[in-house]
Amino acid sequence: MFRNIGIIAHIDAGKTTTTERILYYTGTIHKMGNIDDGNTTMDWMPQEQERGITITAAATTCFWRDHRINIIDTPGHVDFTIEVERSLKVLDGAVIVLCACSGVQPQTETVYRQADKYHVPRIAFVNKIDRLGADFDRVIGEMRDRFGSNAAAIVYNDGAEDNFKGLIDIINNQYIQYHDKDGMEFERLPLPPEFQAKTDEYRHELIERLSEVDDELMELFINGKQPSKEQLMAAIRRTVIDSKFIPVLTGTSLRNRGVQLLLDAIIDFLPSPLDIPPMKAYNPDNKEETIQLKADDNEPPMGLVFKIASDKYVGKIFFTRIYSGKFIPGKNYLNSSNGKLEKIAKIVIMHSNKQEIITSASAGEIVAFVGLKESKSGETLCSEEKPAVLEGLKPPEAVVSLAIEPKSKADQDKMGTVLRRFLDEDPSLRVKFDHETSQTIISGMGELHLEIIVDRMKRENNLDVSVGRPEVAYKEAITKKVTGVVGKYVQQSGGRGKYGHVVIDVEPGEPGSGLVFVDKIKGGAIPREFIKPAKEGIEVGAQNGVKAGYPVSDFIVTLVDGSYHDVDSDEISFHLAGKYAIKEALHKAGSVFMEPIMSLEIVVPEDYMGSVIGDLNTRRAKITELGNRGKLKTARADVPLAEMFSYANALRSLSQGRATFTMEPSYYAQVPNSIAQKIIGDRQDPEGGGSVAKV
Numbered sequence: 001m002f003r004n005i006g007i008i009a010h011i012d013a014g015k016t017t018t019t020e021r022i023l024y025y026t027g028t029i030h031k032m033g034n035i036d037d038g039n040t041t042m043d044w045m046p047q048e049q050e051r052g053i054t055i056t057a058a059a060t061t062c063f064w065r066d067h068r069i070n071i072i073d074t075p076g077h078v079d080f081t082i083e084v085e086r087s088l089k090v091l092d093g094a095v096i097v098l099c100a101c102s103g104v105q106p107q108t109e110t111v112y113r114q115a116d117k118y119h120v121p122r123i124a125f126v127n128k129i130d131r132l133g134a135d136f137d138r139v140i141g142e143m144r145d146r147f148g149s150n151a152a153a154i155v156y157n158d159g160a161e162d163n164f165k166g167l168i169d170i171i172n173n174q175y176i177q178y179h180d181k182d183g184m185e186f187e188r189l190p191l192p193p194e195f196q197a198k199t200d201e202y203r204h205e206l207i208e209r210l211s212e213v214d215d216e217l218m219e220l221f222i223n224g225k226q227p228s229k230e231q232l233m234a235a236i237r238r239t240v241i242d243s244k245f246i247p248v249l250t251g252t253s254l255r256n257r258g259v260q261l262l263l264d265a266i267i268d269f270l271p272s273p274l275d276i277p278p279m280k281a282y283n284p285d286n287k288e289e290t291i292q293l294k295a296d297d298n299e300p301p302m303g304l305v306f307k308i309a310s311d312k313y314v315g316k317i318f319f320t321r322i323y324s325g326k327f328i329p330g331k332n333y334l335n336s337s338n339g340k341l342e343k344i345a346k347i348v349i350m351h352s353n354k355q356e357i358i359t360s361a362s363a364g365e366i367v368a369f370v371g372l373k374e375s376k377s378g379e380t381l382c383s384e385e386k387p388a389v390l391e392g393l394k395p396p397e398a399v400v401s402l403a404i405e406p407k408s409k410a411d412q413d414k415m416g417t418v419l420r421r422f423l424d425e426d427p428s429l430r431v432k433f434d435h436e437t438s439q440t441i442i443s444g445m446g447e448l449h450l451e452i453i454v455d456r457m458k459r460e461n462n463l464d465v466s467v468g469r470p471e472v473a474y475k476e477a478i479t480k481k482v483t484g485v486v487g488k489y490v491q492q493s494g495g496r497g498k499y500g501h502v503v504i505d506v507e508p509g510e511p512g513s514g515l516v517f518v519d520k521i522k523g524g525a526i527p528r529e530f531i532k533p534a535k536e537g538i539e540v541g542a543q544n545g546v547k548a549g550y551p552v553s554d555f556i557v558t559l560v561d562g563s564y565h566d567v568d569s570d571e572i573s574f575h576l577a578g579k580y581a582i583k584e585a586l587h588k589a590g591s592v593f594m595e596p597i598m599s600l601e602i603v604v605p606e607d608y609m610g611s612v613i614g615d616l617n618t619r620r621a622k623i624t625e626l627g628n629r630g631k632l633k634t635a636r637a638d639v640p641l642a643e644m645f646s647y648a649n650a651l652r653s654l655s656q657g658r659a660t661f662t663m664e665p666s667y668y669a670q671v672p673n674s675i676a677q678k679i680i681g682d683r684q685d686p687e688g689g690g691s692v693a694k695v
């Protein structure tokens with residue numbers, strides 16, 4: 001039996017420290033690593049160890065009470081949010097770690113919403129109960145207020161901060177007394193009488209909250225009966241798996257307290273792969289038809305490649321969640337997302353950056369394949385006989401760009417190769433070549449994201465690049481619908497010519513929808529094989545908007561008509577026809593300028609609040625909420641990213657280093673006209689518009 005779980009939280013809540021302790025108590029490692037010493041097993045990248053933050057989600061495996069637990073430790077920094085997203089997509093359960101002092105932080109909310117999106121059941125661990133200002137009840141209160149969580153404690157603390165002494169197990173009515181510093185030895189003592197009243201109160205709250213969402217417990221509750229321990233545990237398990245209840249534990253990973261109880265809760269309450277409904281897949285030829293395959297080795301094999309990483313020794317590793325059937329090395333499987341056959345050379349289980357070779361991989365497991373050639377993250381592998389495709393991943397929008405150039409001209413090709421590899425690994429990275437300036441532009445989730453990319457180029461590939469200043473990744477958007485726009489590429493001057501012709505309608509789409517392509521070709525006006533190149537031409541054309549050359553986003557293109565020539569038509573003609581059509585459509589539809597708006601939270605001592613808010617007002621910020629966190633004040637605001645470069649320095653001087661902030665991309669909004677004019681400057685579409693090109 002096993003569990004596939006993720007550890008998710010705001011930056012610095014203690015995910016990696018907790019994972020490290022899990023590995024220690026399960027006997028997987030024999031020496032505890034510490035973030036502050038840069039020697040943890042999970043944060044193995046040099047950049048992670050130097051900075052004390054997790055950058056890439058790392059997978060590992062351990063055993064507890066005869067169960068195998070596959071764990072993915074995710075990064076908290078918002079620049080690496082894709083790592084959380086793709087992990088949650090394939091995990092069956094999550095431990096959400098909160099800081100006992102900071103409580104619910106912005107990124108806690110983000111990962112909580114991500115877990116909601118993928119219906120991932122979760123339990124919560126309130127870490128750092130040893131920290132000054134720690135307050136367990138306040139954190140539970142914040143979970144209820146902020147998320148509307150139906151959360152209740154199953155473990156609470158005896159004392160906090162320096163005065164933290166032990167833990168109380170509410171379900172078993174026991175006192176957990178630790179004996180040694182490493183936290184290996186602890187005893188379950190009968191509850192000392194002075195804790196009984198408080199424990200009863202927590203227990204009452206627990207039962208009451210469970211009764212609200214569980215019929216069996218409700219029945220007992222109404223009849224005034226106390227549930228047995230078994231009934232209580234079964235009710236918690238049922239309601240957690242249904243995502244209707246969140247049990248909350250506490251402890252301190254750094255001081256080695258409470259992690260074994262968390263491990264028990266993972267086994268007792270989080271689902272096994274068999275407890276969750278079968279993953280919905282589709283027939284690749286007919287997306288309407290759904291296919292449900294059970295987590296059973298006898299079903300046809302199907303798995304989702306959710307992450308690709310490069311290893312110095314074995315090359316590319318393809319992290320895959322297996323939803324049904326069994327995968328065996330040496331055999332061919334269909335990549336149903338791209339229609340190509342793939343042979344798996346080796347299957348391994350990952351222990352952070354080390355691998356263990358296994359001979360087969362079964363339904364429900366998370367493993368890594370070696371030897372695939374054509375697969376990308378978000379793609380499905382399955383049997384040739386029973387093709388099925390799972391829903392892929394939608395990459396987040398890139399908000400910051402950086403121009404890069406190799407220091408030596410000879411490295412230009414190498415840079416291309418390295419960037420292509422990074423692109424395979426990281427769907428939140430974008431690369432574009434700016435023909436006007438002959439510069440390569442990389443875009444991503446934030447300054448740190450791009451800084452790490454540049455650092456990895458240098459350290460892993462010995463590639464030195466000069467970098468420009470980070471810039472906002474603006475976008476363009478259309479504001480009105482245009483119909484019947486023609487794109488034609490015709491070349492007929494003796495011999496075989498070229499002929500591509502498309503007609504499209506273009507209209508604004510939902511925010512965040514990207515480019516949606518709808519094919520409404522009837523009666524073979526354009527043969528099937530030319531529709532894909534036409535679509536690609538449209539995508540390429542939309543990468544350079546007509547206002548200032550920024551990518552155009554959030555619009556719907558409908559291919560309504562077109563024509564072809566028996567001899568002259570080919571893929572490239574339709575690609576160009578698509579590209580010309582979209583350029584013309586964008587001219588007609590009138591592009592506007594969009595900028596990323598960040599959602600910002602600042603935590604600051606009261607004395608500095610005035611100057612911090614005053615400064616925000618000069619940055620086009622809209623204050624959305626003011627509040628308190630313990631003795632500190634909090635402010636939330638929506639503010640354009642363009643106003644926020646180097647904000648860390650500004651805030652430091654405004655608050656004498658006493659304020660902290662977090663910021664994440666929230667949405668795109670139209671740039672005010674006066675500012676748009678400044679940004680456009682001499683940036684104009686390098687390729688111009690025009691719909692019909694006859695050469």
Ligand SMILES: Nc1nc2c(ncn2[C@@H]2O[C@H](COP(=O)(O)OP(=O)(O)OP(=O)(O)O)[C@@H](O)[C@H]2O)c(=O)[nH]1
Pocket residue numbers: 009010011012013014015016017018035036052053054055074075076077127128129130131251252253254255
């Ligand atoms: N006082 C105290 N500090 C802790 C505790 N757990 C972790 N820390 C410290 O908090 C800091 C962050 O810990 P990490 O384990 O790296 O946190 P994380 O959630 O993995 O951080 P990211 O992966 O970067 O998001 C480190 O300095 C830890 O030593 C705890 O229980 N008590």
Ligand SMILES: [Mg+2]
Pocket residue numbers: 015016017043053054073074075076
């Ligand atoms: Mg970490």
